[in-house]
Structure formats: C-alpha cells, structure tokens
Amino acid sequence: MQVHEDVESYVRAVRARDARFDGWFYVAVVTTGIYCRPSCSVMSPKVENMRFYPSAAAAQQAGFRACRRCRPDASPGSPQWNERADLVARAMRLVADGVVDREGVSGLAARLGYSVRQIQRQLQAELGAGPLAIARAQRAQTARLLIETTPVPLGDVAFAAGFASVRTFNDTVREVFGLTPSELRQRARRTRQSAAPGTMALRLPFRQPLSAGDLFRRLAAEALPSVEEWRDGTYRRTLRLPHGHGIVALRPSPKHIDCRLTLADLRDLATAITRCRWLLDLDADPVAVDEQLRADSVLEPLVDKDPGRRVPRTVCADEFAVRAVLGSGAAGLVAHGTPISDPAGGLTHLFPDVITVAARVGGDLVHALAEIDLGIGSDWVQARAQLSALPGIDALTVETIAMRALGDPDAFSPADPVVRRTARSLGLSDLARHSAAWRPWRAYAAKYLS
Template identity: 65%
Template sequence: MHTDTERCVRAVRSKDARFDGWFFTAVTTTGIYCRPSCPVVPPKPENMRFLPSAAACQQAGFRACKRCRPDTSPGSPEWNLRADLVARAMRLIADGVVDREGVPGLATRLGYSTRQVERQLLAELGAGPLALARAQRAQAARLLIETTPLPMADIAFAAGFASVRTFNDTVREVFALAPGELRARAPRGGPASTPGALTLRLPFRAPLTPDNLFGHLAATAVPGVEEWRDGAYRRTLRLPYAHGVVALTPRPDHIACRLTLGDLRDLTVAISRCRRMLDLDADPVAVDGQLRGDPLLAPLVDKAPGRRVPRTADEAEFAVRAVLGQQVSTAAARTHAARLVAAHGEPVEDPGGGLTHLFPTPAALASLDPQTLAMPRTRRTTFTTLVGRLADGSLRLGPDSDWPETRARLLALPGFGPWTADVIAMRALGDPDAFLPTDLGIRRAARDLGLPSTPAALTARAAAWRPWRAYAVQYLWATDGHPINVLPA
C-alpha cells in the first residue's frame, strides 16, 4: 500500500487508525516517522515519505515519533493473509527465529538461500531480516524499560542485544532518547510485584467483538493448562528459553496482557504468540466489508462486527487437541486432554491461579502406551501417527508452514478428513480462508439463514467470501447458543 501515495496522504490527513501498521509516514523536515493516525498536524504532502515497515524507516535514518509511538502499532495484516516467502519470513522473525538462529537459520526454515530471503524482504519491506529483527528488539527494550525496574544491562540482554553499547546506541537512534530518559518519561504505575511479570497493552484494529474469541478459548480450556479467572483468559506458554504464564483481558480499545516469564528473553516471542492466538493483527474492515457483500451474512456482521478467529499459542498442541476432539463433545475433548496433561505434561507453578502444567510435547506423547488412551482403536492410530510425525520432525506445524502443502500432508495421515485438516489450518496455521463446510454447526447455521446446507453447495456459495472464509465460519458459529460464543462472566 505504501506505493499508493494519494491513498496514503488521504489516510494521514484523516488520521485513519485503520491503516496503522499498513504503512508508516516518514517526515523529511523533522526526521521523524509516525503511524497514519498520529494526532499531530499532518505535514505537507511533499514532505512525506511512505515506507512499508518501522525497520525501513529506521534504516533510512528516521526516529520514532514520541506522540503516536509507531513501534506499538498493530502488525500488518498482510503477514496473516499471505502464505508466500515474505509473509512466512515475517511470521518467523516475529517468533524470534533471527535472534535465536540468525539469518541462515531463517533461510533454512524457509527452504531458500540467505541471499534470496534478504533480497525479497528488502524489495518488499525496505529492510532485510537483521534490520527487521533489530526493530523488534528495540520495541522489546522499550517495553522492558518502561514496565520493569530491571537494570539497563539486564534489559539489554533480555531484549536480545549482544552488548550494552549496542543497546544504548539503538535506543538513542530509534527513539531519540537515552534508555534512562525513556524510563523517566514512562507513566508511573509501580513495578510488577511478581518477579518476571510484565503488564502491557496489546493494540488491535477496531472493531473487535470479543465474545466468540474469548468464549471459544474459555469453553475449550484444558484444565491445568488454561483457565478463565477474574475476567481473563489465562494459560501456560512453552517458550524457547523457559515457560511463561499469560493473562489476557478484553478491554474496549486494547487487550490487557499480563505476562509472567521464566526468562525475559522470551518477551517478544510471547507477545507474538499472544497476538496470533487472539488474531489481533487482522483487518476487520476489509474482512467485514467482503462478508457484507452476501445479503444473508450482512445482518450477522452488522450485529457484531470485528469477529476474530480464535487461534492457538502452540500449533502442535492444537493439532493433538483437534484429534482428541474428533466426533466427541467439547466436554469430552477437554477430559481427554486433561488426562494427557496430568500424566505427561510438565509441572509448573502458578502463584496467580490454578494453572499446573505445560501441555505435553509431541516427544512425550509419542512415548506413551496407546492402550492407555480411552478412545476407539482407529482414533488411537490417528493420534499415535500424528504425534510420531510431529516428534520425529517429518511433520512441522508452525508460523512458517505452507498452508496448502501442510494441509495435504495432514490429509495423508490415517484418520484425517477435511474437517480435521481445515480446523488445524484455520486455528493453528492461521489460514484466513480455511473453511469447514462439513461442520454440523456450520450446516445448521447455513440452513437457518437460508444458505445452502450441503457441503458442496455451501462451498460454491462461499467462493464469494474468499479470502476470508475462516471469518465467515465465526459469524456462522455465533448464531448458536453454545458456550464457545459467549464471553464468560
């Protein structure tokens, strides 16, 4: 979008928050870059440059605006819509792969050469993987500076910087303030009382209807791993360096997030996974605009605009839970999962609630005795095959997954039909166009609305909803009174 100068100028002049994260405005006369909705008086068009990423602005020598804080914009919805090399690379960078494995590790995961990855990112985003990761480190540093009492040296290494000097130089360059000055400007709310705990706000593009999003997560919560407590969805997180616990509370203009981390180096990864789980980088205006084109869906969209797709913090975990949920009720699926957690999960301490375990790894599940599983023999075969493939690496599920290829691999497994493959594609892999025409709830909703209710006819009708069929699923599901559609009290 940043190449459409006229459209960008209109967005900046109208301070349109819908475009925050789509592009950034660099002002040549001040050397500052802003989000489109920046509250200051817009500069003259001839003094504006439009760039596709914060990293590109920083690389071009611009510093972040102190008023609108463009580094805290929602992420571009492009990376959750697309499945090409650049989108997959951006999802991996957000998951901290460059910091942990370097650019060669990123390229290996994507199956391309380092040079190809760098060239494509530079062409589309104006910055290579190192610059993009650096911008992410700067944002992590700012969060730690403003929300914790940690010494600056500890923050530098927790944010992923190789040295305190690099940390100081980067903070000054990006924010035009020394780390100590950033801390002095931060609102005074008192430091977190729990060691390793952070309180922050997760922004999103309005509107957002939270009932089906949090209702789904709460209704399907696995005891010990997830819970709804005091108006917040809480769960344990398995992270690269240690485990964490997150509490997520819906607010009118943000999601309140409280993270307790065993290792602060996991901060950016934890935030990225929470944002993906709640689908916070979605563009609801684009989604709802497309779905309103169907006169039978339009009333559902108008009634509760901005529905999100409830996703997951762990793709392999969700795939296992999808198999456990085949042809059984939500309560039965939770019971099956809770037994696995109690027997094979890793115990954790949760001072703030009732969480007790991390969900078992595929390796732990691959070693269990199949005869202990209280399910039909055919489903035991499906379960053991899936966890075996996940454990040995022959099946990889992650933010870098190629959606069509991974779906085909899932369908090749015994006991995997279109419903299981597509629900994993929708909720674990993040495919915004995944569709469930055989789902009984979808077929009932379609019948009641006057839509075709047979899978083939409904799929044909849904062609007009592409590429947002996963969001249409949420609107159709929400016509039912099931607990997954209700925000818990």
C-alpha cells in the same frame, strides 16, 4: 493492497488520521526526523515533507526516529503477514517469533527452504529492509517494553532484548527513540501500570472493531484445565517458550487487550507477545473482512449484529493439532507436561510437547504429527497435504488445524456440523458452492455462522 505503491492513499489516510492503516505503512517527516503511524494526532506535515515506508525498520534505516507520542513501533502488525502464505509473509511471521535472534538469518533461510540471498532480496524489495534490520527494529521495541514496564537493570535488559552488547543496546535505543535507556525509564516511571512482582503489564493494540465477547467466550469454552482457565473476566494460560515457560493473563478493554506476562526468561518477551497476538488474531483487518462478507445478503445481518469477529488461533501449533486429533482425550495428557507454579491462579502444567505426547500415547498418527511443520512460518499447502495423507484425520480436522494452527484465513469445511446447521437455518442448501463468494475470508465467515 500494496501500500508502498499508492502515495495518494497514504496522504488521505494521514490527513484523516485513519487508525485502520496503522501498521500497514509508516509516515516520516523530513523536517522533524520523526516517523509516525498514520493516525498520529500531533503530526500535520506538508505533503512534500512526507516520506512513506512499508516497515518501521525501513524508516529507521532511513535515519528517522520513532515518535514519542504515537509510538509507531507498537502499532498492530500488518495484516498481510497473517493473510498471505508466500515467502515474505512466512519470513515475517518467523522474524516476529524471534527466529533471527535465536538462529540467525541462516536459520531463517533453512526453515523456509531458500537461500540467505533470496530471503534478503525479497524482504528488501517489499519491506525496504532485510531480515537483520527487521529483527533489530523488534529488539528495539522489546527493549523499550522492558525498560518501561520492569525494574530490570538496564544492562540485563540489553541482553534480554537480544542485543550483543550494552553499547549496541544504548546506541540503538538512542537512535530509534531519541532518548537514552535511562531517559526512557525515567519518563515511564510517571505512567507505569502497577503489576505483581515479576509480571509485566502491557497493552496489545488492535484494529477496530473487535468482537471481544465472542473471541473470549470461545477461548473460555475450550479452556483445558490446568493449562488454561477463565478467571474474573480474564483468560489465562501457560506458555512454552524457547528459553523457558510463561504465564499470560489476557483481558479485553475497549481500545486494547490488557496483557500481563510472567516469564521465566526475559529473552522470551517478544516471542510471547507475538504468540499472544497470534492467538487473539489481533493483526487482522476487520474492516476488509466484514466489508466482503457483508456483500452476501445472508451474512450481512450476522456481521452487522456483531462486527469484528476474529478467528481464535493458538499459542502452540503442535498443541492445537494434538488436541484437535485426540479431542477430549487430550485432557489426560496434561499430567505429562512440565509442572509450573502459579500463585495467582489454578494453572499447574505446560501442555506436553508433541514428542512427549508421541512417547506417552504411541500410535502412528501422533508420531506422524510430530514430523509435520505446523508453525507460523510453515507452508500451508504442504502442511495440508501432509495432514490429509494421514490415516484417521478427516477433512474437517485438516481444515480446523489449517484455520487455528496454520492461521489460513480461508480455511473452511462445509462438513462442520455447527456451520451446516446455521447455514440450513438461513436457507443455504449448497454451502460448498455458496461459500466461494466469501473467499479469501471463509474462516471468518465460519465464525459468523457458529
């Protein structure tokens, strides 16, 4: 769906206040100078006063400020960036992970293997904004979160959010939100959630429906002691981040995921949120996925019974790849990770990075894994080919890594024993042939069959 080409669909979504389109596009109103999500409950403009933008950055560049009621900057991300494997999608995943703030546009281009000009041209053409503007919009959102959820001095917030100066921070916040940083903080004091000192209490939005029970059961079942734990209905784990470490606690609620983050360095906030959303697959479009899978009479009752299943991913692709390859042997590596303190629970270590694992375990396979880019901006085709060429990694392991680490929504292996057993019980004898009808959502089909 190319939302910027279908104005009639925009208008229908806005009139219906359809939350499914939040994050797909943004609607601005020329008479108010405000941009909103499609589901905004206080917006009722005439059609001729509506303007539609494919990104928050494009709306901001056009001179519109974010609605204070619907908070469009906090919408779920567009599902396109997780479904697609082209240059724009890979770039957007990397921008969300903070690469532009840490390495600049030249660093983004180097990671993608394209020139800066090519990156800028393609993002501008599809999103109405270049990588710097998109990163600026993310910095503004990070700043708002720090202003509203922490007592950190505003001068420190500016640099933690990635701004080069306090003046730029003040100007951007005022331009994007129509309030100064001090005014934003004053408004937030009336509604701020309580949290332990040094911990930020956030809400991660998602598109309905969400089978939270299935998602969190899988995470709890796979939890690696000392790195992850399931405690009092909450999934907790340690995070290795660009500037330090963190601990996250994630708990499902009917309309959002309660997220409590403790960070060693506040500059990692945006990256930590992105990785938690990626872990829980919160930017998926479950309506589109389930609609196609329901078209198969075999899957229809499974989807109807528990709609909105997600594919649990990972907060660290290298960690997942090592765990997928080593299996239960990965538990013995935890002691080689960086020790951390967790006053609220039983987390004791970060999982060691792949270089440390290679040094401790040795062997050509782990050393070869360390040379493959499996991150969220990786080339799925190239990564699959490199994994498949490694001795000792079978097709099932490759597809598992593609599904959980790379995030390919069509990753699938007919050799998965759990999926095969369920398929046989449903009368599916030729799973490889039958699964073609589930494309490009075979990873989600696998979750309904396991």
